[in-house]
Amino acid sequence: MALRNKVALVTGAAMGIGRGITEILxxxxxxxxxxxxxxxxxxxxMEVLKKQFGQERSxxxxxxxxSEEQMKAxxxxxxxxxxxxxxxxxNAGIVNESAWEKTVSINLVAVIRGTYLALEHxxxxxxxxxxxxxxxxxxxxxxxxxxxxxxxxxxxGVVGFTRAMAAASIASGYGVRFNVLCxxxxxxxxxxxxxxxxxxxxxxxxxANQLMEKIGILTVPEVAxxxxxxxxxxxxxxxxxxxxxxxxxxxxxxxx
Ligand SMILES: NC(=O)c1ccc[n+]([C@@H]2O[C@H](COP(=O)([O-])OP(=O)(O)OC[C@H]3O[C@@H](n4cnc5c(N)ncnc54)[C@H](O)[C@@H]3O)[C@@H](O)[C@H]2O)c1
Ligand SMILES: CCCCC/C=C\C=C\[C@H](O)C/C=C\C/C=C\CCCC(=O)O
Numbered sequence: 001m002a003l004r005n006k007v008a009l010v011t012g013a014a015m016g017i018g019r020g021i022t023e024i025l026x027x028x029x030x031x032x033x034x035x036x037x038x039x040x041x042x043x044x045x046m047e048v049l050k051k052q053f054g055q056e057r058s059x060x061x062x063x064x065x066x067s068e069e070q071m072k073a074x075x076x077x078x079x080x081x082x083x084x085x086x087x088x089x090x091n092a093g094i095v096n097e098s099a100w101e102k103t104v105s106i107n108l109v110a111v112i113r114g115t116y117l118a119l120e121h122x123x124x125x126x127x128x129x130x131x132x133x134x135x136x137x138x139x140x141x142x143x144x145x146x147x148x149x150x151x152x153x154x155x156x157g158v159v160g161f162t163r164a165m166a167a168a169s170i171a172s173g174y175g176v177r178f179n180v181l182c183x184x185x186x187x188x189x190x191x192x193x194x195x196x197x198x199x200x201x202x203x204x205x206x207x208a209n210q211l212m213e214k215i216g217i218l219t220v221p222e223v224a225x226x227x228x229x230x231x232x233x234x235x236x237x238x239x240x241x242x243x244x245x246x247x248x249x250x251x252x253x254x255x256x
Pocket of ligand 2: 137138186
């Protein structure tokens with residue numbers, strides 16, 4: 001899929017991996033709607049993006065992905081301004097074992113909601129033009145992160161949901177591809193934020209830290225390149241791409 005003038009919507013776009021994904025989409029000619037709850041960070045980023053890529057190529061929409069109303073309004077506004085949605089990246093996520101219901105709400109419920117909203121616009125069976133949805137899970141969607149069982153559960157949920165949606169899309173003829181990206185630890189603000197959020201698993205901080213030192217830490221651009229592959233390579237559908245330092249691997253699951 002060529003990205004020139006394609007319309008993308010990215011959640012959690014103001015910082016970290018979402019920012020990197022937004023930048024790589026713009027670099028390849030797409031128009032991007034940036035959804036984020038952090039207005040200050042997003043406004044700062046928008047100044048940079050408008051200077052670098054032009055006034056008309058990006059749009060910030062303040063949106064808490066936990067709110068169905070705000071999500072619906074943001075998707076609608078994107079369609080009004082840019083004329084449709086071709087690419088969705090459900091990226092917004094947190095790690096907070098103390099506020100575990102909020103973790104489920106942002107990391108899993110909002111991914112499902114975002115996917116269904118995008119499908120309303122993309123589904124070829126209902127006059128859509130097709131498209132591609134890439135969900136950002138984690139290596140924790142495949143193997144357990146011992147300090148964060150609920151985070152692990154949400155990311156396993158995102159992997160399963162994405163793969164099932166891909167199968168449903170193929171069987172139904174939606175014309176929409178679904179892939180999931182599973183990065184190991186990435187250098188963003190998320191990692192330091194977790195130390196105060198581990199709740200009853202705080203005693204496992206050192207073990208998690210050791211795991212991170214053993215595996216190593218990815219940069220945001222490395223993750224963004226993998227996202228780009230899942231969007232542009234039209235042969236990729238129902239794939240889970242695991243990315244670790246010096247490793248990029250399409251995950252194979254048991255065939256039943
Ligand atoms: N950093 C890592 O090590 C790592 C590894 C694998 C996967 N991930 C996943 O990548 C995604 C992005 O993580 P990151 O490391 O860039 O985090 P980050 O904290 O750097 O950025 C997250 C962004 O999401 C936004 N956000 C948070 N809650 C939101 C909400 N309710 N509504 C809208 N926006 C919201 C934040 O404001 C922020 O801009 C997450 O889903 C995370 O689980 C991160
Ligand atoms: C400073 C302590 C580290 C805190 C880490 C917090 C958040 C990390 C989120 C990432 O999404 C996690 C990414 C990779 C690790 C996940 C699983 C490891 C599985 C290991 C195994 O299979 O044995």
